Amino acid sequence: xxxxxxxxxxxxxxxxxxxxxxxxxxxxxxxxxxxxxxxxxxxxxxxxxxxxxxxxxxxxxxxxxxxxxxxxxxxxxxxxxxxxxxxxxxxxxxxxxxxxxxxxxxxxxxxxxxxxxxxxxxxxxxxxxxxxxxxxxxxxxxxxxxxxxxxxxxxxxxxxxxxxxxxxxxxxxxxxxxxxxxxxxxxxxxxxxxxxxxxxxxxxxxxxxxxxxxxxxxxxxxxxxxxxxxxxxxxxxxxxxxxxxxxxxxxxxxxxxxxxxxxxxxxxxxxxxxxxxxxxxxxxxxxxxxxxxxxxxxxxxxxxxxxxxxxxxxxxxxxxxxxxxxxxxxxxxxxxxxxxxxxxx
Ligand code: SAH
Numbered sequence: 001x002x003x004x005x006x007x008x009x010x011x012x013x014x015x016x017x018x019x020x021x022x023x024x025x026x027x028x029x030x031x032x033x034x035x036x037x038x039x040x041x042x043x044x045x046x047x048x049x050x051x052x053x054x055x056x057x058x059x060x061x062x063x064x065x066x067x068x069x070x071x072x073x074x075x076x077x078x079x080x081x082x083x084x085x086x087x088x089x090x091x092x093x094x095x096x097x098x099x100x101x102x103x104x105x106x107x108x109x110x111x112x113x114x115x116x117x118x119x120x121x122x123x124x125x126x127x128x129x130x131x132x133x134x135x136x137x138x139x140x141x142x143x144x145x146x147x148x149x150x151x152x153x154x155x156x157x158x159x160x161x162x163x164x165x166x167x168x169x170x171x172x173x174x175x176x177x178x179x180x181x182x183x184x185x186x187x188x189x190x191x192x193x194x195x196x197x198x199x200x201x202x203x204x205x206x207x208x209x210x211x212x213x214x215x216x217x218x219x220x221x222x223x224x225x226x227x228x229x230x231x232x233x234x235x236x237x238x239x240x241x242x243x244x245x246x247x248x249x250x251x252x253x254x255x256x257x258x259x260x261x262x263x264x265x266x267x268x269x270x271x272x273x274x275x276x277x278x279x280x281x282x283x284x285x286x287x288x289x290x291x292x293x294x295x296x297x298x299x300x301x302x303x304x305x306x307x308x309x310x311x312x313x314x315x316x317x318x319x320x321x322x323x324x325x326x327x328x329x330x331x332x333x334x335x336x337x338x339x340x341x342x343x344x345x
Contacts, residue, residue, distance in 0.1 A: 006087075007062035008036055008134035012184075018061075028054065037185040040141045042066045067138040072146075079331030080146055086111070086135055090128060092163050094139040095336045096146050096155075104157040105143035107136060109173050110164025115198055117219075117232045119263065121297040121340050122163045130169040136176035140186070158188070159217075161196045161338060167203040177214060190214040196261065201238050201246035208253040216250065217259040217290075218243070222269045223281035231268065244281060251285040259288045262313075265302050270309035272316075279320045288323040289313075295329050295337040 010018065016029030028050065035047045042064050044055045065087040073081045080096040092108040112125035139162075144155040158180065160166040166173045177193060179185040190213035197204070198219045207216070222228040228235040247258055260282060264270050282289070291313055294304040310326060317324040329337040 004061060004063040006065040006132075006134070007032070007058070008064065008137075009132070022057065024054065032058070034184060036064070037137070037179045037182075038187075040137075040186075065132075065134065067135055067142070069142060073334040073336070075331040075334045075336060077330055077333075078150075079334065079336050080143075080150070081331060081334050081336035082139075082142060082146075084139060084142065086131075092131065092135075092139075093336075094143060094162055095331060096143045096150075097330050098147075098151055102156045103143075103147040103151055103153060104159055105140055105147075105155055106159050106161050107139040107143075108162035108164050109136060109160055109166040109169045113164050114168060115165050115232070115234050117198065119231060119265075119294070119297070119302050121335075124297075125163075127164070127168075130172055131164070133172050133175040133179060136173065137179050137185075140176075140180055144186075155188075156192060158193045159196060160194065161217075165198055165200075166195050167197045167200045167207075170203055170206070174210070174212070177212075181213075194259070198232060198234065199238065199243045199246075201242040204243075204246040205249050208250045211254070215256060215259065217261055218247065220260040220262055220278070220281070222274065223277035224269075224274065227269055227274070231265075240281065244284075248284055257286040257288060258282070259290060261290050261292055263292050263294045264305040264309050264313060265294060266305045266309075268302070270305035272312065275313050275316045278313075279317065279322065282322060283320070286323075288325065289317055291324060291326045292338060293327065293329045295332060295340045297340060 012029060012033045015032050016026040019028040020026050031049060032047065035041050041047065044058045047055055067084045067086055069082045070085045070091060071083040078098045082094045083091050084094055085091055090111045092111055094108060095106040097104040097106060108131065110130050111128040113122045114127035116123045140158060147153060147155045160173065180188050181190045193214040194217050195214055196217040196219060221231060223240060225235065225240050228240060251258065291310055294302060314324050314326060331337050
């Protein structure tokens with residue numbers, strides 16, 4: 001049997017064209033688009049404003065591939081981690097993080113990751129493939145549903161901080177965000193979406209040129225090249241000077257402040273010179289530094305710095321006029337925290 005084409009790989013224009021070439025009205029394409037991306041249905045049967053014949057015709061031509069939650073785990077702190085199965089059997093993870101006022105979805109953009117950051121569990125998986133826009137969209141839908149069921153409210157924020165490097169899957173990630181934010185899709189505000197990247201200069205420039213409206217977070221972890229290369233080896237090819245120039249370009253074009261994610265490790269980046277370099281690096285634009293707690297991974301040999309080092313970072317950054325938050329990890333007991341995804345598989 002020939003595999004049917006996934007209908008969600010078609011743009012709205014392509015859907016409209018499909019109907020016209022099959023002797024039907026173009027507006028059917030809009031109707032189907034709305035069923036797929038606004039209502040998020042997974043069957044042609046559910047598209048009740050289409051004539052039965054039309055639904056059967058679609059059935060003969062297309063499939064609607066969709067993800068399935070394989071295992072859902074709940075943490076003592078309310079965090080939910082989903083292992084989701086893709087149509088070809090591969091697994092990724094998506095996390096729901098509740099606070100008093102928000103529900104955040106932490107979504108994956110790739111199966112595995114090619115970047116090899118030494119402290120991250122996903123790096124151990126290597127990159128298997130990019131996620132399709134609908135596979136990213138579905139993770140958001142799953143978590144929105146869970147938020148409604150378990151917390152009585154819709155999803156409020158999305159962070160691309162799950163598995164993978166979103167900028168290495170640029171087109172699909174932007175296409176998913178388009179579906180999540182457009183009025184014909186889920187209609188979420190792009191201001192509630194944060195793309196987190198380890199910092200690929202040319203793609204940061206591209207985002208600025210594409211005038212994206214979501215927020216940017218950069219996983220910096222060190223503003224000293226040798227140190228950063230030792231923990232994030234790809235830094236060798238994209239040194240901090242290039243990253244910094246790309247971020248200046250981003251800021252000039254978008255006027256959006258930049259968030260830096262930063263873990264402080266014992267004997268790696270816990271000295272005053274490390275903070276000095278960080279301040280020097282991010283001073284050019286309004287910035288916020290998120291000091292994230294290190295989540296140990298199985299065979300990792302990194303250790304969270306002493307709290308005195310965190311205090312030093314906080315004081316020095318504040319004195320330099322840089323916003324700083326100290327973020328506590330969520331969902332550690334179920335390996336749902338940053339960098340722990342795929343820890344146990
Ligand atoms: N590739 C993207 C998004 C995925 S990682 C990026 O690099 O930003 C999401 C965040 O978790 C990044 O800031 C990453 O540096 C951080 N992280 C990875 N492993 C971690 C660990 N073991 N403990 C704490 N944070 C970690």
